[in-house]
Amino acid sequence: MTPTLDSSEALKFPILIGDIGGTNARFAILLDAFAEPKSFPIVQTADYPNIDEAIQATVLDKTSVQPKSAVLAVAGPIDGDEIDLTNCPWVVRPRVLIRDLGFEEVLVLNDFEAQALAVSALPETGRSQVGRGTVKEGASRVVVGPGTGLGVAGLVRARKMWIPVAGEGGHIDLGPRTERDRALWPHLEAIEGRISAEQILCGRGLVNLYRAICAADGTAPTHTTPAEVTEAAVNNRDAASGEAVQLFAVYLGRVAGDLALVFMARGGVYIAGGIFQRIIPILKAAEMRAAFEDKAPHTALMQDIPLFVITQPLAALAGLATFARTPRFYGLETANRRWTR
CATH class of the missing domain: 3.30.420.40 (ATPase, nucleotide binding domain)
Incomplete structure (x- = not known):
C-alpha cells in the first residue's frame, strides 16, 4: 500500500x-x-x-x-x-x-463517497426537486440513501475542490415526534434498545415500520419483504402498507433536514437509492417537505434549502467516472x- x-x-x-x-x-x-x-x-x-x-x-x-x-x-x-x-x-x-x-x-x-462524487456533477436532468428551495453554487451538499442500509455522505467545497465526507450517519438516533409515532415506537425492533435511522429508513426498516403499524393497530402482518410492502402500498392493497410508505417518506424528510443542518447544506440534500424511487408515485411530497423544514428555530433557513431525488441511473458509477477522469478537482x-x- x-x-x-x-x-x-x-x-x-x-x-x-x-x-x-x-x-x-x-x-x-x-x-x-x-x-x-x-x-x-x-x-x-x-x-x-x-x-x-x-x-x-x-x-x-x-x-x-x-x-x-x-x-x-x-x-x-x-x-x-x-x-x-x-x-x-x-x-x-x-x-x-x-x-x-x-x-x-x-x-x-x-x-456514499461515490454518491457524493456524483452529486458534485449531477445534471439538472438527473434530479427531481421536492418542494421549494434554491441551490447555492459552491455550497455544501448532502446525499442520503435508503437501500440495504442507510448511507450518508457530505460534500464540501474548499480550495477549488470538492471534498467528500464519509461516515456512518445512518446510525444516528431517530425518535418519535407525534402521537402516532409514540404509538408505533414501542413496537419497532431495536438494536440494543436503540432505534437508529437505519432501523426504519432502509429495506428491512420499511418492514420493521410496517410490522409496528400492524402491532399498534392489532392486525396481523401479511408482508415479509420490502418489495411486498411497497407493491401493496403502490396498488393500495392495505392501509398498513400505505401508512408505512408515507411515514417512511416523512421520517426520511426529518433525517434529511437534520443532515442539512449538520452540513449547512445550502447546495441541497440529495436522496439516492432504489427504494425511494419506487414509492415516488404515491408519496405525499408536501408532508415530506414539511417534515424536512420543521426545524425550529431554523424553519426559515430550511425553507430555502432544496431537497432532491436523484433520478440519474447508476449515479454512483457516474460519480466514480467523474473522479477517475479529473482527480485533481477532488480533495x-x-x-x-x-x-x-
Whole structure:
C-alpha cells in the first residue's frame, strides 16, 4: 500500500469502476478520460462467494480490455488490507485483486463517497426537486440513501475542490415526534434498545415500520419483504402498507433536514437509492417537505434549502467516472486506501 499518494495523482487507464452495495454490485470500464463508461449487467452479491469471482465472471471474462486500475466504492468502513462489507459477506482484499486479476493499483472508497462524487456533477436532468428551495453554487451538499442500509455522505467545497465526507450517519438516533409515532415506537425492533435511522429508513426498516403499524393497530402482518410492502402500498392493497410508505417518506424528510443542518447544506440534500424511487408515485411530497423544514428555530433557513431525488441511473458509477477522469478537482483522502503493485 502507498499511503503518500493523493487524489490529484492520475490513475492509469483503462479503469474498472465498481459500486458495491449490500445487495447489488455494479461495474463499468472507463477506457480513457474522454470515454463514457462501458457498463456491465448488475450483479447480485449473493450469487458470488467474493468480489474477485464476480469481477472475473461478469467483467473480465466478457471483454478483451485489461483494466490497469480499479476504483471501488464499497458499503463498509475501509480499515486495513481486508475490507468487510457491512451488509454483505464479501471481503475486499486489494492486494489479492492486484495479484490475481492483473490490476496495477486499486483505490477503495466508501459507497456514499461515490454518491457524493456524483452529486458534485449531477445534471439538472438527473434530479427531481421536492418542494421549494434554491441551490447555492459552491455550497455544501448532502446525499442520503435508503437501500440495504442507510448511507450518508457530505460534500464540501474548499480550495477549488470538492471534498467528500464519509461516515456512518445512518446510525444516528431517530425518535418519535407525534402521537402516532409514540404509538408505533414501542413496537419497532431495536438494536440494543436503540432505534437508529437505519432501523426504519432502509429495506428491512420499511418492514420493521410496517410490522409496528400492524402491532399498534392489532392486525396481523401479511408482508415479509420490502418489495411486498411497497407493491401493496403502490396498488393500495392495505392501509398498513400505505401508512408505512408515507411515514417512511416523512421520517426520511426529518433525517434529511437534520443532515442539512449538520452540513449547512445550502447546495441541497440529495436522496439516492432504489427504494425511494419506487414509492415516488404515491408519496405525499408536501408532508415530506414539511417534515424536512420543521426545524425550529431554523424553519426559515430550511425553507430555502432544496431537497432532491436523484433520478440519474447508476449515479454512483457516474460519480466514480467523474473522479477517475479529473482527480485533481477532488480533495479525496487516499492514504491507506490506495494499493499499488
